[in-house]
Amino acid sequence: MTGKRTVTVFGATGRQGGGLARAILADRDGDFAVRAVTRRPDSDAAKELERLGAEVVRADMDEEDSLGPAFEGAYAAFLVTNFWEHTSAEREKAQAAALARAAGHAGVQHAIWSTLDDTRECIPLDDDRMPTLQGSYKVPHFDAKAEADRYFEDDGVPTTYLRATFFWENLLTLCPPQRADDGVLVINLPMGDRRLSGIAVDDVGRTALGVLKRGTDLLGATVSIAGEHLKVADMAATLTEVLGQPVEYRPLAPDAYRALDMPGAQESGNMFQFYADCEHRFTAARDLAAVRALNPALQNFRTWLLAHRAEFAPEKRTEREAGGGE
Numbered sequence: 001m002t003g004k005r006t007v008t009v010f011g012a013t014g015r016q017g018g019g020l021a022r023a024i025l026a027d028r029d030g031d032f033a034v035r036a037v038t039r040r041p042d043s044d045a046a047k048e049l050e051r052l053g054a055e056v057v058r059a060d061m062d063e064e065d066s067l068g069p070a071f072e073g074a075y076a077a078f079l080v081t082n083f084w085e086h087t088s089a090e091r092e093k094a095q096a097a098a099l100a101r102a103a104g105h106a107g108v109q110h111a112i113w114s115t116l117d118d119t120r121e122c123i124p125l126d127d128d129r130m131p132t133l134q135g136s137y138k139v140p141h142f143d144a145k146a147e148a149d150r151y152f153e154d155d156g157v158p159t160t161y162l163r164a165t166f167f168w169e170n171l172l173t174l175c176p177p178q179r180a181d182d183g184v185l186v187i188n189l190p191m192g193d194r195r196l197s198g199i200a201v202d203d204v205g206r207t208a209l210g211v212l213k214r215g216t217d218l219l220g221a222t223v224s225i226a227g228e229h230l231k232v233a234d235m236a237a238t239l240t241e242v243l244g245q246p247v248e249y250r251p252l253a254p255d256a257y258r259a260l261d262m263p264g265a266q267e268s269g270n271m272f273q274f275y276a277d278c279e280h281r282f283t284a285a286r287d288l289a290a291v292r293a294l295n296p297a298l299q300n301f302r303t304w305l306l307a308h309r310a311e312f313a314p315e316k317r318t319e320r321e322a323g324g325g326e
Helices: 016-026 044-052 089-106 140-154 168-172 201-213 232-243 254-258 265-277 279-284 288-294 301-311
Strands: 005-009 032-038 055-058 076-079 110-115 159-163 185-187 195-199 222-224 228-231 247-249
Touching: 005 016, 016 032, 016 044, 016 076, 016 201, 032 044, 044 055, 076 089, 089 140, 110 140, 110 201, 140 159, 140 265, 159 201, 168 301, 185 232, 195 201, 195 232, 195 279, 201 288, 228 232, 232 247, 232 301, 254 265, 265 279
Parallel strands: 005 032, 005 076, 032 055, 076 110, 110 159, 159 222, 185 247
Antiparallel strands: 195 228
8 A cells, every 4th residue: 555645534334434445445556545443443344444455443533532543644534423323413513523623633635524415504494394303403414414514614624525315225224115004015205206316325435536536626615416316206116126026105294204103203204305395406416427427336226226136125124224314
């Protein structure tokens, strides 16, 4: 790895950071080396990254004193927080502020902050279409990240703001097809006939690598990404074809989704209602051709599904993972 520039990757054993770490490690002739940050360097995932050629270091976003060494000597950093680990918008903002201070102090030349749209720009707090959560948010895991954007500017960190969207992997965890009483596999989401912007989680990492390869071109820019914009009924049709059994879309009303007996139902219900009610604004911000220019291997829904069809187990709901954009 001599002569390569170090990229400090937070969340390296998770989904987004792991996608970037794998993308850099697979690009053996590229300009970058991975410093994988984890709270558990002895985990199997961390050991696998080390085997592939990453430098693995320990740091914890809740322990600000641990962050400095992770950034020391790094050219760039990929920064991501996980709201779903604790479900507190305030804690997520505190973690982002700690990352910004540490990156600024270390003189990181290019940070990529994995962020999301501020839903309140489309659905203000006094709009009663959906409940306000945690005191001052419509979709806390979106709005907290959006509020945290300013921390990087305030601390003088040259930053690209990478806005993600719904992960198709959530169809394996958060909202998989379920067997209805009539025996049909069903997707129940409160999207109506509006398009849902989705992306394969690996493409978040690959697109982040594309941003790094552009050098300083995208410093200060907001890069909003997706792999495809699809109506959920069209997603169900593709699932039917690829899985070889009928899958139907039976939409719920947003209030009915928020009332479901599952962790984070209100948060997720608000998220999907935001996707639906603000469809044009959200999809228009995500130019698929521009994303593909950064990531030529960008997958559409069918391509992703063909690669993951063996993972679908419709009879079981697995442990809940992150909602959109985590």
